[in-house]
Amino acid sequence: MMPELLFLWTDLLLWLLVMLTLLFIRYAGKRRHLREPWQRVFRSGMAVGAAVVLGVFILIGLLDSIHFRSGDDATNPGEVLSLFDTMVTPLREQQEKSYSAPFATTLYAREMVMQEDGGTERIYPQLKYGGAHLTDLGEKRWDILLTTAIGVAQAIVLWLLVAGLLGLWRRSKPSPSSPRERVRVRGEFAAHWLSVLRRSSDNTNRFPWHVLAWMLLILFMLILVSANLSLKYHILGTDKVGEDVFYQALKSIRTGLVLGTLTTLVMLPAAILMGVMAGYFRGWVDDVIQYLYTTLNSIPGVLLIAASVLMLQVYMDNNAADFSSTIERADMRLLFLCIILGVTSWTGLCRMLRGEALKIRELDYVQASQAFGVSSFRIMMRHLVPNVMHIVLITVVLDFSGLVLAEAVLAYINIGVDPSTNSWGNMINSARLEMAREPIVWWSLSAAFVFMFALVLAANLFSDVVRDAFDPRLRGKG
């Protein structure tokens, strides 16, 4: 029987965003002035490398955004799971009793255990799952090495396939610029297997295939090695209640992505509309809008978020019946957090758009449209909005990493996502107390650090290239 799909609000919005992005790609692909900056972006090796990393994060996040109930019928609704959960079932289900270090086979703390002769002894109890397949603990190192080797081998095979096909596909595409090369290429399939690794001779104007290929190799290895190892061990240890930290870190990806993207998505309509209106109409409209954003801006952001989240908590406690499950409740809070973060962050974009609209409205083509009697609404939609889109795009991309980072701070002040939601902020927040333990529990913090760092760094590097490509001031400066 088909499992019953469950649409959470953030799921719907996330998929809406995906649709919009795809539509935009289609739209931009047909227009030269939009296509060219993106081509410039993807000629940069750094951007391609960052995009591959971001792509993996997004893929995991999207897989984690298809929810359904695992139960069979109405009487047994079961848990709410995501597609991603079912893909990593062993990770999710292999719960230990408490802390265990990465690759450990025993718990981290000694426990009193009853001996056969009736006495008790303090020993490190065996883990239920981590390394449970080993008959002799001395083999652990070899087992890890062997499993890693298998993972690497799988990765290489997969990569040879993908990179090889990429090379073939690229070479078999007729490139009108070099007909001579095309002639030479025909029939030499074997020679072009893996040709992607070779830097093309003019690497300024080409998509950096070699970067893509190498990044894929690294990622395949990371994914397959960790997949193989995590079936047998807890590669990043377990937390206080014995949950696999690697699983938590992976689940947190979705939270980070939702906050980073939906926040800007919900604020965009208001920011664009108001910014453009303020700049185009000037006069009292401008005054009102400026007043609005100065007022909102002058409230310290964290305090506004705190106040709103506290109010939301009170509301949810009073209307607990409206939320049928904890996951829906947590999702509502996540969405609300996006909205309130959006309210605090739209002002910067609005101010920039106002400034740009003030400039554009004086240009000849706008003046001409006004003289022809085109309605203000049409002028704004046809002439102003498309011409400020580069600012919007740059802001969206630049804001993303800041929002992911902000989540950690909000979680610390207890006004972040729901404590039951997996997020890096929550991981750090609980790991904070673990650092004071003796001996310290360092793996939760390190895991959150590595994942967050990877996502934010990739986003920062990518947004740098995007900004350089779209900012007209920088155009032509190389």
Added chain:
Amino acid sequence: MMTYIIRRLLYAIPILIGVNLITFVLFFTVNTPDDMARMHLGMKRVTPEAIEKWKSERHYDKPLVYNNSVHGFAKLTDTIFAEKSLALFAFRFGSSDNGRDIGHDIRQRMWPSLAIAVPVLIMGMLLYITLSLLLVFFRATYVDTWGVVLAVMMMSISSMFYIIGGQFLIGKFLHLVPISGFDTEDAWKFLVLPVIIGVVGGIGGTTRFYRTLFLEEIHRDYVRSARAKGLSEMRVMFVHVLKNAMIPILTGVVAALPLLFMGSLVSESFFGIPGLGSYTIDAINSQDFAIVRAMVFLGSVLYIIGLILTDISYTIVDPRVRLQ
């Protein structure tokens, strides 16, 4: 100039009224004082009498905006809105939900906050400007490229990690200074770590930002003529370029000056510094709305002062800017 400042000050009034209204709506109408009382007393098993008692102890038992039970002008003044919200304009913060005088607390907690924020600002400025000038000095070399890469990497680390990592490394591992706490006797001992971490945490983002500011200046004509005069590159950089690039840097700093009073939220509570930042966090955690309201208002006032100071400082450092 004077008229400009006065006009700006007058312009601040409607903004503060707006802030006041927003906080009032958020704190009193979205959720009524009854909800607040219930939350403080526990959701279940709470009698209406207990709620009434809680409210009357904190003067939350009046009508929100219009009091029909009294006569005359008091119809408007003997209300929650007048007592709790409008009173903020006179900086009468009232007492917190657990009965302490907020104004007194703020005056006392301001100093530890400043003791961290001011050294961070000064040392940070010196360090960031030096680093970014060095990057610009070595522009288009590997030093610059890798410096920028390093800066982006440092930017990508959450401030939480700087604090936790620094606390662990310096306090717990090397045992150089106490991990957290505060004492007026040996205050510096407790302040060193938060200050260092505050400075280090800002290196990535700020250095990179300053570098772009300097790079914009470096292609100007006056730089070329300075070089043509035969000045050393060092002198061009550290005298001519620095002076001109200081305009955006200084005005940015001026805007942030008043907000220094608010302290830094996370690092203060991490290091147990009894400043305004940790005050705010404690208030949020114990859901003491009176304090949060006071801090929202204070923050907005300081922000607006910062805006006005920025405009004034523009005219001082850059004579080309005229205020009308």
